[in-house]
Amino acid sequence: MTTMTSALRAAARALAVLGPLACASPVLAAEAVFPPAASVGLAPPPGMTPSKAFAGFEHRSGASILITEMPAEAYGQLVEKFTPDALRATGFEAQGSGAALSVAGGEGRVLRGRQAANGQSYTKWVAVVRGGAGTGLVTVQVPEAARAQVPDAAVEAALTTIAFRAPGSLTEQMAALPYTVGDLAGFRPVRTLMGNALMLTEGPKDIDPDGAQPLVVVAPAMGRAAIPAGQEGAFARKALATFREIKDVTITDEERTTRDGAVFLRLRATGTDAKSGRPVAVTQVIRFDGPGYLRVLGLAPADRAEALARAERVATSVAMR
Template sequence: MIDGSSLQAPFARLRRLSLRGFVAGLTGGLAAILPARAEPVFPPAGSLGLEPPAGMSPAKAFSGFEHRSGASIILMEMPPEAWDQISAKFTPEALAATGFRVKGGRAALPVQGGEGFVLRGSQNANGLNYAKWVAVVRGQPGTGLVTVQVPDGAGKEVPAKAVEAALRTIAFRGKASLADQVAALPYTIGDTAGFRPALVFAGNGLILTEGPKDLDPEREQPAIVVTPSLGQAAVPAGAESAVARKLFASQKDARDVVVTDEERTTRGGAVVVRLRGTFTDAKIGRPMAATQTMVFENDRYLRVMGFADPAKAEALARAERVAASVAMR
């Protein structure tokens, strides 16, 4: 004799299997219809990232992404307290002086774990015209600046729609240690010559100092600043000295800048221009001595700037040892 319960059990199992199959089919169908959730890509040891447009890959010479067409996305990280200053200065009127022609005004930009705004427009640089986006964002780790440039003629390879989608994926994550940030820089330093790393900025810049202070606005400690170019057009052959002198003279808060010595050499296939000179720091009213070494190689350059009180000339000599040991990865 067969009772009712023994017949109901197989049918109950069948109903459960059918329901599971229906749910799985529904889920799979929705996955095929709905777009996949974008996952931000972070530069090594970086706390600011985004999902780049198709065809863009992590850049080797700067923190961000690049495309074979010349399009680039540059990620710059700054301290949290930079938000007020940066957001106040990034207005259409203020940026017009830099050549960035903003269309419309600032637009709010949602940011995972923070907030921000974006400005859209165009800019001419080195004879090329670019569609340009600048996003200023902030989150718990700090303030971020995301700059996107797409040269005319590359709009089909990196369309504006893809750039807008990428900006909506900007996100923050926890900050890496200073040692990890230094290890992720696009260059190595073979000889620190008594200096120590104090701060990594903009994802690829490094400040080294000698002394107990990490931040030294009074310039009491000798310091070195290492900065590679950020994907700009290559410096034309023969223009290296002029570019080096222009950058030496345009130091922030520097007046009465004087170049006292220039040396031009080669290193492998690179052109090396070293300048020495003096200036007065307008903020603190003190004279300073400086040395600048610039290495021009292919379509990029590396700049190593050393500062010290004029009485500490030996510190500048050691800064030049550091410059001689810096190599791009």
């Protein structure tokens, strides 16, 4: 499961409706568990444990709960798009129009539905919640074959335990990532996403909707996602082509190297920022190593293409913990 686009847009991905949630009192009484340095947590269903690969929880059956944190102002934008029609294009089959979700000191909406992905069919819940000074997007997916191990009622009960706390510092959030970055190459960290991805920029703005500043995003695969030997180039080109923030992508250079048993596939490209229309320069470095991969994407205005070489320095300095 890759999440580069969703990380950049921080947009909701799943939808499906849930009626009013019933909750068993033992779950309500359970104390919320928070991913390291996170501000959003919940009491997970029995058998689900904190993930070491992303912010959330996972089950040996393949079921998972992914928690994404966003600024408070994101809540209104997400709720506006939180309809079956708006997200049908993502592959979700909704079962209704959504329901209110009670959140201590805040508010929320929850939807439930199904989606097919990677040859499997999943039941999914998505809750967008607001509390404290932030917004949370909580996505639960349970393979159809695992519903006896992670029952619907247990998921729905867990969603009613969503809670907020003060977030950890950016330094603490970076320390909780499953990797380290040895060379920031002149970029500064802005935020972490889903306890998995790291966003860096160069310039004074933390949020740069016009794409005027160079941007680097580091994001490893979530879970095991081995790419067969010899298919790295095709995978990298497909990954870049599906990055919706950039249109009219033209690959200008490709390089494959091997270091310490890992394959590095680098692509350079040009394109157009889909929102602002600005011409941009792009670099993508994917490190394929055993059962997983790590992707680093660098974007810069066309007249600041020198930043790409530094983004590639960031990519080569990443080490998994």
